[in-house]
Each structure stands twice: as structure tokens, then as C-alpha cells.
Amino acid sequence: MKKKRLSFWEIWNMSFGFLGIQFGFALQNANTSRIFETLGAEIDQIPILWIAAPVTGLVVQPIIGYFSDRTWTRLGRRRPYFLAGAILASIALCIMPNSPALWVAAGMLWIMDASINVAMEPFRAFVGDNLPGDQRTLGFAMQSFFIGLGAVVGSVMPYVFTNWLGISNTAPEGVIPDSVKWSFYVGGVVFLTAVLWTVWRSREYSPEELEQFEENRDFPAPDLSPEENERRIARLRQYGIMFLAAGLLATAIPYYYNLQKELYVLTVGFALVGILFLAASAIRRRKGRNGFVTIMSDLLNMPDTMKQLAWVQFFSWFALFSMWIYTTQAVTGHVYGTRDTTSELYNDGADWVTVLFGVYNGVAAVVAFLLPVLARKTSRKITHLIALTLGGLGLMSVYFITDPDWLLLSMVGVGIAWASILSVPYAMLAGALPPKKMGYYMGVFNFFIVIPQMVAATILGFLVSGLFGGEPVYALVVGGLAMILSGLLTLRVRDRRAIDLAGMTKS
Structure with a gap:
């Protein structure tokens, strides 16, 4: 039996x-630094x-x-998660731009990103x-x-509200402009409506049907x-x-040299992973397998293709996170010459x-089919x-540009890379995964999106202030070099597809 x-x-x-x-993710990426500043x-x-986003994804996905x-x-296998995440994310989108203080905005970012992850993760396995x-x-x-189409519209919403609808993009100190607020309100409505369309207009195979597909034979049960x-x-x-030893040793270094406390996020994280592995080992010996043990054990038994793609994902998402964090500051400071918010x-x-950001997402939407x-x-x-x-050349070119219009060309390169990042690694990965664990391994694959973001969040502030003179x-x-x-x-x-095609040619 084969899939239709x-x-x-x-x-x-x-x-x-x-x-x-x-749409919601683009609003978050393009405006969160602005809200924080x-x-x-x-x-x-x-x-x-920004550490909220990667940490949340690391745990949730x-x-x-x-x-x-x-x-x-009754809604199937993945669709209940689409719907729950969409409802929570839409509420968070309406609350975040009304945050009265920085700590509230940071907290709302945690909630929003957790909700987006709940909705997003099952779509890959879908x-x-x-x-x-x-x-x-x-x-x-x-x-x-x-992704590209939603991000285009989501990214340009503040610009549209200001330049087309006449809503102010300035506000008193400490207040988010109305153009940003209305963008987030619209984002909440679009988020929920689009997910509801997929929930009601698509179907899923039952677990029994999935058991019958021929591709399951390629992945026998483990011994x-x-x-x-x-x-x-x-x-x-x-x-x-x-992991525990490496985490403790790495934690001692910033403590001894009195380095930035942000580095503890990464080093303590390594130690925590070690504790989780040790706990899984102890539980498996005493009680056998449960959900926690399965999650930790399968993490060590990833397919080879997934391990190789991990390094590809690490450097490409490090580059993307550096862009999302610092493009607003780089453009306003380096190109426009001001930091007065x-x-x-x-x-x-x-x-x-x-x-x-709308341009690079628009390019991605077009390039996706090419x-x-x-x-x-x-x-x-x-x-x-x-x-x-x-994409790497596009990011590096920002340093050499003084006319804001030329930044559009930089974003063309980034858009081509973004289209590929969102599709090609997943297409290579899907054929290497056991169907019964498709959702889990797609979630684990997110580690290699999250970990580079955590690395970026912990070291980029140190690099910018300590080595790059606050520029x-x-x-x-650095992000451009990482992407190349x-x-x-x-x-x-x-x-695996290339291997299969080679086998067909030989036969």
C-alpha cells in the first residue's frame, strides 16, 4: 500500500x-528588537x-x-496542535505591543514563541x-x-500603516507606536484564520493506515x-x-575571568543536558522505557543524514539569528546614522x-518553486x-552600503537562502526518518535551529560590545561568513534521494 x-x-x-x-513570526522578528529598545x-x-525564542523551541518542539x-x-494527529498553538499565539500577539515595561515584553516573547512552536512543529511532520x-x-x-508570503505582509505592516494609512510610527519615550500595535492586532487575526483553514480543509492518515505503507519496511524496530x-x-x-563535565568546566571560565553573565545560559545549558542524560540512564535501568527515556535515547540514535544536516543547520541559523537581532540596529546606526529611538x-x-524583511521573504516565496x-x-x-x-554575500554586503535603497539587493540574496533553508534540508531529512517517529525527529531537528540561536544570543552581545566597538x-x-x-x-x-536515484540508474 502506498500513499495517495x-x-x-x-x-x-x-x-x-x-x-x-x-505572519506572526515575521512581526516578532522584525519588531521585537524595536520594542525592547x-x-x-x-x-x-x-x-x-531574545534568548526566549531558542530556549522555548528547544524544550517545546x-x-x-x-x-x-x-x-x-476527531481532528486527527497533528491538527489539534496547530489549533491550540494558533489560539495562544494570537492572544499573545495582541498583548505584546501593549507591554508597560521591558520585563513584560520579554515575558510575552516567551509565551508567544512557545505558542508559535506548538503550532509550527507538527506542520513539518504533516x-x-x-x-x-x-x-x-x-x-x-x-x-x-x-512562509514567504506571510512574512512579506507581516514584515511590512508597520510601514503600510504609517505610509498608506497615516497611523503614527512615533510615540513618547517608552511607548510602542500605534503602527506597530495595529500590525500585531492584524497578525493575531490572520494567524488564527489561516490555521483554521488548514484544520478544516485537510485530512490525515490514521495510525492504522500509516502502519500499512510500504516505506515503513525500511525502518525495522530496534533490537x-x-x-x-x-x-x-x-x-x-x-x-x-x-556533557555535565563540559558544562561545569565551561561555566568556570566566565566566572573566573568575570565575563558577561549571558555566557552562563550556554554553559549551564550543557550541564543541564548532561543531568538529563544521566537521569534517563538511571530511569531506564530501574523502570525500563517511558516517554522521557525514549526522547533522550532517540536523541543519541539519530539517522546519519540528520547528524550531517545538523552542522548545516547550525551555521545557517546562527547567521539568520544575527540578522534578526541586529538588522534594525545596523541599518539605523550604520546606514541612517542615528540611535535615538x-x-x-x-x-x-x-x-x-x-x-x-518583507523583500527577502517575498523573494523566498517566488524562489521556493524554482x-x-x-x-x-x-x-x-x-x-x-x-x-x-x-545569502551570505547578501548579509556581508550591508557593511559596504550607504544608500538604503541598495539594501534591497542584499535582501534578494538573503531571500534565496531563506527559501532553501526552509525546504531543502527538510526534504533531505524526511526520507531518512522512521515514519513512526517523524514528529519527534522533526522536533529534535529543531535543536539544530535552536542551539545556534542560543550561541548567537549569548556571544553576539559580547562580540559587538567587546570586539566590534558597539557596531x-x-x-x-559574521553571519554572512557563517552562512557560506x-x-x-x-x-x-x-x-537518500541521490542514493536511490543512483540505484535506479544502475539497475
Whole structure:
């Protein structure tokens, strides 16, 4: 038994919810630094305030993936999570721009990002569940299209409200402008409406149907003999000791040299991972397997393709996070020449950043449907390399630009990279995952999006203030170099589709 090939409009409907998710995500990315700075955050505080997003994703996505693999309701397997996340995120979008203080805005970012993650994570597994292997690249490309389209509109909303509708983009000190507030209100409505469309206009295979598909035969159940069980217990313990020791040693360094406290987020995180591995080892020895033990054990048994893609994801998402954190400050300071958040010039520059973010997302929406064509003519690895190289050059070019209009060209390169980042790695990954654990491993794959963001959030503030003389534009240069390196690392990935095609050619 094989999965049914879906029509264009069926794939459209099952991906449409990403329009709303990315609308809200784009508002968050383009305006959070602006909100923090308006509420009194210093330039070197902004990265650590952003830590909410990666930490939340690190915790939420694998848990949601694990439970969605084991869920079946009247709404199906993944759709209940789409709906719950959309409702919570829409509420948070309406509250955040009305935050009376910096700590409230930071707290709302935690809530908003957790809700977005609850809605977003099952969408990746949704494609793997519903589409046959030869349609998955199109499925992820369709998601990329809606991500780009939603982000275009979401990113430019403050600019539209100011320049088309005449709503003010300035406000007294410590107050968020009305143009930003109304953008977030609209975002909440769009988020919920788009996800509801996917919930009601798409279907899912039941667990029994998924069991019958031929592709399940490629992933036999793991050997759980006593010897294998002991080996896995020992492996959990070894990794626990390794991570705990590394975390404690790394924590001692910023303490001894009196470095920035933000570094503790990363070092203590390593120690915490070690404790979790040790706990899983102890529980598995005494009580056998439970949900927690399964999550930690499967983390050590990732498919090889997933491990290789981890490095690609690390450097590309480090680059993206540096862009999201520092583009507003780089453009207003380096190009517009001001850091006065109450000035019209600063807010004009901040509004232009929302347009730039809209442009790169718009480019991504168009390019999303061209990438599968290029991948067929070359390979998915070469396609990703080309896209990431163009994105890296786009980020680095910001340093050399003085005319704001030329920044549009920089964003074309970033948009090409963004389209590929949102589709090509997932298309390579989906064919390497056991179908029964699709949601969980898609959630774990988010680690390699989250961890680089945590690294960026903890070290970029230190680099900008300590090494770059308070000039955030250099963070974009570092991000550009990281993105090019990510492209080169793609060449190491073992792409199962390429192997399958080679086997077909030989036969």
C-alpha cells in the first residue's frame, strides 16, 4: 500500500496555515528588537532578551513532536496542535505591543514563541505523514511559499500603516507606536484564520493506515535485547558525564575571568543536558522505557543524514539569528546614522527594515518553486550550496552600503537562502526518518535551529560590545561568513534521494 499522490490544491490547503504562522513570526522578528529598545533595553542587552525564542523551541518542539506522534482525535494527529498553538499565539500577539515595561515584553516573547512552536512543529511532520516521497520536496516548497508570503505582509505592516494609512510610527519615550500595535492586532487575526483553514480543509492518515505503507519496511524496530539495552544505558551515562563535565568546566571560565553573565545560559545549558542524560540512564535501568527515556535515547540514535544536516543547520541559523537581532540596529546606526529611538529618522530606518524583511521573504516565496527545478537539474546539495552562498554575500554586503535603497539587493540574496533553508534540508531529512517517529525527529531537528540561536544570543552581545566597538553591522558580516560555511558543509550530507536515484540508474 502506498500513499495517495495529492493534487496541487490539496497540498495548498495542508500548507495554508503556515501563512498565518509566518505572519506572526515575521512581526516578532522584525519588531521585537524595536520594542525592547523602545522600552529601555541597551544595545548589548538585546541578544539575551531574545534568548526566549531558542530556549522555548528547544524544550517545546521535541515534546510536541513526541506527543503528536502518539495522538489521535476527531481532528486527527497533528491538527489539534496547530489549533491550540494558533489560539495562544494570537492572544499573545495582541498583548505584546501593549507591554508597560521591558520585563513584560520579554515575558510575552516567551509565551508567544512557545505558542508559535506548538503550532509550527507538527506542520513539518504533516508533510512527511501525508505525502509520498516524490512529492515531499514540493510539499516543503509550498510551505516555503506560504512562509514567504506571510512574512512579506507581516514584515511590512508597520510601514503600510504609517505610509498608506497615516497611523503614527512615533510615540513618547517608552511607548510602542500605534503602527506597530495595529500590525500585531492584524497578525493575531490572520494567524488564527489561516490555521483554521488548514484544520478544516485537510485530512490525515490514521495510525492504522500509516502502519500499512510500504516505506515503513525500511525502518525495522530496534533490537531491544538485554545486551542492546545495557549498551544504550551505558551510552546515555557516558554522554551524561561528558556533557555535565563540559558544562561545569565551561561555566568556570566566565566566572573566573568575570565575563558577561549571558555566557552562563550556554554553559549551564550543557550541564543541564548532561543531568538529563544521566537521569534517563538511571530511569531506564530501574523502570525500563517511558516517554522521557525514549526522547533522550532517540536523541543519541539519530539517522546519519540528520547528524550531517545538523552542522548545516547550525551555521545557517546562527547567521539568520544575527540578522534578526541586529538588522534594525545596523541599518539605523550604520546606514541612517542615528540611535535615538524617539527620532523620526530612527523610526524611518526601523520601518525600512520591515520592508527589507518583507523583500527577502517575498523573494523566498517566488524562489521556493524554482528550487525543486534546480535540484532536479543538479542536486539538492548543490542547490543549497548556491542559495546559502548568495545569502551570505547578501548579509556581508550591508557593511559596504550607504544608500538604503541598495539594501534591497542584499535582501534578494538573503531571500534565496531563506527559501532553501526552509525546504531543502527538510526534504533531505524526511526520507531518512522512521515514519513512526517523524514528529519527534522533526522536533529534535529543531535543536539544530535552536542551539545556534542560543550561541548567537549569548556571544553576539559580547562580540559587538567587546570586539566590534558597539557596531552591530559587524554581527551581520559574521553571519554572512557563517552562512557560506553552512553551504560548504552541505556537500558532506548523505542525501537518500541521490542514493536511490543512483540505484535506479544502475539497475
